[in-house]
Amino acid sequence: MNLEKTEDSVKIAIASGDLKKALKMTSRMTYPTHDDMPTFMTQDVYGKKCSGSSYDAFWMEKRAAYRAEIDKLLKSNYPLLKNSSNSKRSSASTEIHENNTTNETISSDLTGEWNGTFGENKITLVIKSININRVTGHDIVQGKTRHLSGKVDENNNFILNEPGDEEWDGVFKFNIENSHLIGNWKANNGKMNIDFVLDKK
Secondary structure, three states: OOOHHHHHHHHHHHHHHHHHHHHHHHOOOOOOOOOOOHHHOEEEOEEEEEOOOOHHHHHHHHHHHHHHHHHHHHHHHHHHHHHHHHHHHHHHHHHHHOOOOHHHHHHHHHOOEEEEEEOOOOEEEEEEEEEEOOEEEEEEEOEEEEEEEEEEOOOEEEEEEOOOOOOEEEEEEEEEOOOEOOOOOOEOOOOOOEEEEEOOO
C-alpha cells in the first residue's frame, strides 16, 4: 500500500478536472491501523495543519481536506449540473409529499443498486424501498450482507443504519445525484471511517 502514490493520483485528477475520479481516489487514502507516527511527520494539507498522532488520523485529515477542496470545485464549476439535480430533487420531493397519507412504497430513481470501492474492498449498496416512514435496503462487503434501514430528506440526503448487533456495524450518510452515490460510512465503535463514491448499476 502506497498512500503517497494514491495522494498523487488525487492531485492529478483534480488538476485535470476529473472530480469524480478524485473523489473515488480519496476513499482509498485510508491507513489500516492505529500505528503511532513521529511528531515531525505532521504537515500541511491545503494549508491546514494535520494534528493526528497516528498514521490513520493523519490520512483521515488529509482525506477530509481533499474532499472539502473537491466539494468547492464541484459547486463552483458545475452550476448547470447542480441545477439539473435540483429539479430532479424537487420532482422526487413532490412525489414523496403527494404520497404522504399512505405507507405505499415510492418508486423513484433513488431506489436501486450502487457499486464501487469501499476502503480496501468493494461494496454493493442496495436501496430496496422508500416510503414516508422508512428507507430499507442492504449492503454487501466481502460477501457479507447487512440489512439497512433509515430515512431520506427532500434533498436526497440519506442516513441508513446497519443492525448494530455486530462489532463492525455502522452508519451510512450519503447523497444521490445524477446516478452517483457520494457519502461516508462510520463504524459504531469509532474505529473506522470510510468515504466512498458509488455508481448505479
